Amino acid sequence: MVKLPVLRLPTFVRQHIWSWLVLATVAGLYMLAGISVAIDKSGPQVRGVAASAAVPAFRPGEAAAPPAPEPLAFKEVTPEDAVAWNASIPLSDTPNPAARPFVLAAASEADRLRAVECLTAAVYYEAAIEGADGQRAVAQVVLNRVRHPAYPSTVCGVVFEGAERRTGCQFTFTCDGALARTPHADLWAQAKRIAEEALAGKVYAPVGWSTHYHTNWVVPYWAANLVKAANVGTHIFYRWEGGWGRPPAFTGRHAGAEPAPAKMRGLTAAPAEQALAEAEAKDAAAATAAAQAQAALPQQPGAAAGAVDIAQRPIVRRYEPLRRETATAIITERAAGGADRLTASQRWMLTGEGTATTEPPLGRRAEHNEAAAQAGGR
Structure with missing residues (x-):
């Protein structure tokens, strides 16, 4: 009869055999869990329908493409x-x-x-x-x-x-x-x-x-x-x-x-349909009236064709604010053509004449105050 050789484990293995068994068991459990997740990590499945794609990252301020809405598809479960x-x-x-x-x-x-x-x-x-x-x-x-x-x-x-x-x-x-x-x-x-x-x-x-x-x-x-x-x-x-x-x-x-x-x-319901029809007719009539009114108005200088305000009403006039230099030039030009071309307020602004007020004309307050002080000292 042939005798088999006796298998002897190394000394360090024999001394820690229980620790090695525990480690081997844990490793086996990890492998089993990994296989299970790979087979099915999302529950019941249906053949022929794919799951949604991953959602792209979002960063404020960047023009990234948003996720696309998913189709309506359900898993076959009771x-x-x-x-x-x-x-x-x-x-x-x-x-x-x-x-x-x-x-x-x-x-x-x-x-x-x-x-x-x-x-x-x-x-x-x-x-x-x-x-x-x-x-x-x-x-x-x-x-x-x-x-x-x-x-x-x-x-x-x-x-x-x-x-x-x-x-x-x-x-x-x-x-x-x-x-x-x-x-x-x-x-x-x-x-x-x-x-x-x-x-x-x-x-x-x-x-x-x-x-x-x-x-x-x-x-x-x-x-x-x-x-x-x-x-x-x-x-x-x-x-x-x-x-x-x-x-x-x-x-x-x-x-x-x-x-x-x-x-x-x-x-x-019928009342809601009637209200919607009336609102659509009213909106259409208002748009037509606005277009007709705009077409009948003379075009204002500097105004764009078909200009309307925030309420969709045609703009009749557009006033542009005058700069101070422009206003002064206009008044000076009128004064050169004769004092009779100036309004009372314009005449007072330039000369101080034509009003009983004690307020000095525009730009001459210091001069007015000096004259008033001299008059008071007499």
């Missing part, structure tokens, strides 16, 4: 699994400052009414059953997007972005057929009241500068790449990572003129 998955993601512990008040600066009454109706539609179809806070939160997200460079700079533009595409819409109700349902009158009135308050400067602070939200029974692909900022009712709110989600990025201004989405036609 509502129950989605609720559990969403609940497992904690809220961010980074600062969540309230947004600045947004006060609508529409170009006309028709544009103001369009903005109100579009925001009302978003509040109604996205959060009609969420209660007042949930509706205010949705309105705040819309207005946050109006100010962000990644989105349109009008209310209707934000609400109906991508509505012409089946999966490109940013708000589900604009492309899933919900607009075919007639709104409930009382709930629509409540949504409109909240929309008008938001457009008048009322801020819903809990969602901060959030630009995204979804219900807790779905899991959008973009959720893993954004910062979870707040829970309001059944909605979860997010903002961009890094500088694009902080206040300095929200510098956009309302464009003034609101688009008229085709899908809003016939949606609102």
